[in-house]
Amino acid sequence: MPVLLAAVVTGSAASPASSAPAGDGHVEHAHEHPLIRAAVSRPKQPAAPKLPVVNGPVMAATATTSSHHVNASSKVALRVLVLASSATDFGLPTWKSTLDRIGQPYDVILAKNTTLQAGHLVNNDGTAKYNAVLLTDNALSSEGTSAFDSAEWSVLWSYERTYGIRQVSLYTSYGTYPEDYCLRAGTEGPITTPAQLALTQPGSQFFDYLKASARIPVSQSYVYRSRVQSGCQATPLLTVGSDVYAVTSTAPDGRERAALTFSSGEYQLHTDLLGYGLLRWAARGVLIGEQRHYLNLDIDDWFNHTAHLYPDGRLETNPGFRLSGPEASATHAQQNSLRDRYPLADEFNLNIPYNGGGLISNAPSRCSAMNTPDPLSSFSRCEGNNFRWINHTLEHPALDFTTYAENVAEIRDNLAVGRDAGFVVPGDNLKTPAYSGLGVYSTTPDGPLKDFGLTGSNPHLLKAAKDLGVKVLHGNMSFEGHQPPCFNCAITHPLEPAVSVVPDWPVNIGYQVTTPAEETYLYNSLYGPNGQFPTHPRDLTYPEILALEAEVGLEHVLSGSVYVHTFHQGNAHHYAPGKSLAFDWAEEVVRQYSSYYNVPLKGPDWTWVANYAKARSAHHNEIKAGPDVVWDKVTNIVTVSADTTGSLFITGAGGLLVPSERYGTDLITQLGVRPGLGQTLLAQPR
Template identity: 40%
Template sequence: MTHRRVPAALSAPLSAPLSALTLALVLTACGQGTQPPTTADAPPSPAVIDEVTVVRAPAEATALPDPRRSALLQAESADAPAARARLGTAYVPQGQRLSAQTLPAGAQTNRVALKVLVLSSGEGDFGLPEARNMLGESGVPYDVFDASTQPLTMDALVREDGVGRYQGVILTSSALLMQPDSAGLVPSALDSAEWETLFEYERAYRVRQLALYGSPGTVPEDYGLRAVAGAETTTTSMKPTAAGRGVLSDLTGTVIPVRYAYTYPSAVTSVPGVSTTPLLTDPSGRVLGATSTSSDGRERLILTMAQNPALRHSQLLSYGLVGWLTRGVSLGEHRRFLQVDIDDWFLGGDHYNASTGQLYADPFRISGNDALAVRDQQGWIRSSFPVARNFRYAMAFNGGGARTDVATLCTTLFTGFAKDSLSSASKCLNDTFDWVNHTKDHLRMDVMDYATANSQLADNFVIGSRMGLNMSRNSLVTGEHSGLGNMDPTDDGTYNDSDVNLPKTDLGLERSNVNLLSAATNNGIRYLASDHSVKSHWDASCPTCGVPHPLNAGVFLVPRWPNGVAYHVTTPTEATAFFNSVYGPQGRFPYFPSNLTYTEFLDYESDVALNHVLDGGAFPHYMHQPNLREYSWGKSLASDWIRALLTKYSKYTTLPLSTLRWDDLGPYVERRTQEEKAKAAGLLTGVYDRASNTVTLQSAAPLPYTLTGGNSGTPYGAQRIQKGTVSGTLTVAVTPR
């Protein structure tokens, strides 16, 4: 059979142009396979590779950049808001809206709700995105209070029953600065009476205050720091002090870059009644972060550099700052993950020719030796990086390309004699990886009848069972993430098995294929992988949530991150040649001033991936089987990418990275989504009692809860994390930090 040639991946048009500041890689979703064979065991007969007849996974469709990649590029710019966030000469207006308010008669000062108050200076507040992001990563409930439009009263801080409404307070900037007035001075969004009201609440209820950014002085209060005149910068670095290591407990002590953020290096000054402890210092020993105790005993923490959710220093500080603010007791958890999916196992796929910029005539399929090498590389990753001790690849497999009648071979000495060395090695690796249904033949499922969809899912499970694969049974990755509404609007289903890359439009989940959804649920599948680069496939309001499918309550979507290791490259030369053909100075979308080397390519790609990992979502990154080729002893593009990511991650933090099988990953994301939505709606709440060191949880209906700081929880990082279900009320013992 002659293979149908397909256009180079970039020949598929993008649905929107890319600007220089929204540089992104060509983000690929899986291609699809050829006609299904007539029996579950017998694959069709196109080309012979590695002595087995295989189905070829055809060209991948290009997709728009994922939003987090664009956010990173926009944040890391001299023109970014954080880089331009200079603070003017601040003043606090004299109280006019109200007088300073005292505590109510029934104040229960030992009891506070497990929720954080974010005080914002209103429209254009550059610190608000980071406040939202850091709390969202940790699952901590919060309210945003626009201090520019509404008065801050004691009623806003204390409930009618006397319980404090908030366990912590975040100031987006230390003085809540607004736009300059006619004299060029910058007023605070709170007047003097409102500041006094806030301070009285913090003092009485012993609530900590975190200022995400400030130029230390005396307005609205004195932290015992003074900005060093002339030291302002947008490029520096910071290192935690011994005290900083105690607060920011996951940090290794390595120098952290502070770039693209306006910064006010400061010095400690003696102030009567104020005790100041530096946490972070720059190379000259000047203070970039400190805790201080006010003369009335309130605990405060201030940072002197601007923040942005995509900046490295903001992401690395987030875990420790939230832990300090909440005293280690909070609803939710901050957990980090390393999930890597490899799509198209058993299929041959396109192979990029670095010399011509086209595709090789023959598809590429990894060999049994490559597969065994992946096992060894996975073991090396586990042993080399303590933060990733339980790392495991998830292999999304297409059984239409497998041979179930082969012997099991676990050594490279005999793979050359196998009928199909990849199938033989896969039988040996049945418990080494998490095996996930990727459909039998990788067909496009946007427009497909129920019978075909059902066969593609059911037959693939049958083949996996005959191969002895330890499969995740409740999960599915469709080819190209197809069937979920990101599709050619004119597709009539005629070319479901075609190699042609049709232009795609995000038509929304409402245009999903209901036949696919029904086939999934009828095969015991609840969790479908979706594409994080497609707007309708993820929840922008909740950075760690999945998406319940609007057309079928039995289906829940888990978004996956694309990356810049192209689907059809097998060596460093191929990977960088393709990347440079897109973003090099002569590329289709020129961005970099010179072509990147492989080392530079990995550095850039691992930066993007590190941002995703630090976000705290359990979303997998996905690659493709050609990326597993052992191009040099012990090396593949996939393992190079993981090593580069883990080298950076381990440089800065010791917080362990969890890896879940898809059978556990889907339920985890769904559970977290249910909790986050319940907390946002006020259906799941908690109150911390300082006198008894207990938390009382409350819900109107049975709901899962996750509590950081519970005494009987499982250790993770510096805290214990306790999980359970609450209906009505439940009291849990906790240990604050």
């Protein structure tokens, strides 16, 4: 799976901002956190091509006279056809990334390389191969002239007409060639100042997961600002004033089409907001795969001391920084406040990967600093049921070369300490210190990290984890060896198949910072013009840094990524009443999400996340194996006949005996499948 935002990782002792003694744990057991860098912004899109504006429609052959007429049937496979001019078509990566995230199987036909014939579209038994047709642009002309001739367009339109297949054009110019979308010339050109697109009333129904009041920001795009021809069967979906940016329209032969009049790249915010809705409409709401939105935060190293970086560059490691007891209660209050102020985030609940070596066992469970040997231990026990606790090892050592006995003690004893304190801690989940033991380590003291892949993992760690019942280890998306081959998937560990790896997302809010001033110093020491990794032309302010970090986090959320974002205990410090770095980030992500969406942000626990990631892996294996899932559009029965044992996600169909979830107006079903077991669901088309 191509990872759009995972950054390269490196370790260095070259500067205070990145060097160690980053002692994260009791000082005598200090283990340096490596420098793990996240993306600093969304990738920039290359310039979109200008489409030729051509008039003079190609008339579709009628169903009764076309030599390409297909043998009509009511059955269609839940598979999507993507039509692009060539492998370098600007819109091809956009459609592919959108479909891959959802988990929708698809085929790509490159029009310049293929003469389209009815046999490409229909199986021998008359079943239609595709439930939706997705064009990169309306004439497949992004490279100059249309890649289809009139006969090929007639084949496509005959297929769509016969089977009732909808068509979406991702990028559409006004003009009537090869067919008329009812769009007439307005103005055109690159968008230099971001356009804020409004949803019309039909548009808010089309994209019903978005707020009717949402404004869709479009930038780095080429646009054909259009008018709708009077008396033509077209309905605007997105507008800016009197300019039309998206329509649905009905062709004279009854075919249904949707079109955007601006370019959409794979990395752009408006693609995240609109892509799923375009597919869902084209597929009439019945599709393979699903999209939901998640926000989950880990606050690592609870009970430990962490190296503390000051705004002047001083790095304190003895003892470093450790949360106070009242800050545990204040963090719970922040969690409640976020839920109250943003109802879409009412599932939000922090995960706390803890190091029990710093928990004082005789500290009583009370939310008071009075009469306790350790307020943090007391407050944490008092607030224990308000967080979700994760085994992060007892003393936070590096596990790259530890023995079996050492690994057993770190995992087993930390679990026992947490449970003795009254925490609910899953035994099947382990987050190793700084993701150590999983094949990424330095071969020299203070040297750069090297990714040896999961086959470079510590076998003693894997055996200890397996023997103690651990089924999931946390990885990191910054490490290439931890990146799953498919979106939202898990990796079955190559050295120990009983254990899976599910990665986290890193952030550029350092483990060693606790205040905006500290984060600003650290960030600019890395990414400023004189930083270790020069990225920006000037040093940024904290609000600017927060905006960039939230932008990256929001992209993960909008993509449907289930992976958890990693913060550290210092980031939960209350540098002002009700304010911490972790919640500054979380609130900005939630605020922006809530300005666009009316479907909730899910916040499942780590066991659910791990099981879901495994199910997504099974889903992708299933759709690669085939055969296609078939929908009879007359009876509305969806038939599933699997070739492998696993799991399949289907949107828009369900049954009495299968688990389903309503997410907004979508019905999402997770279906267990196995060879020889034919299953049926009832479709709920839109």
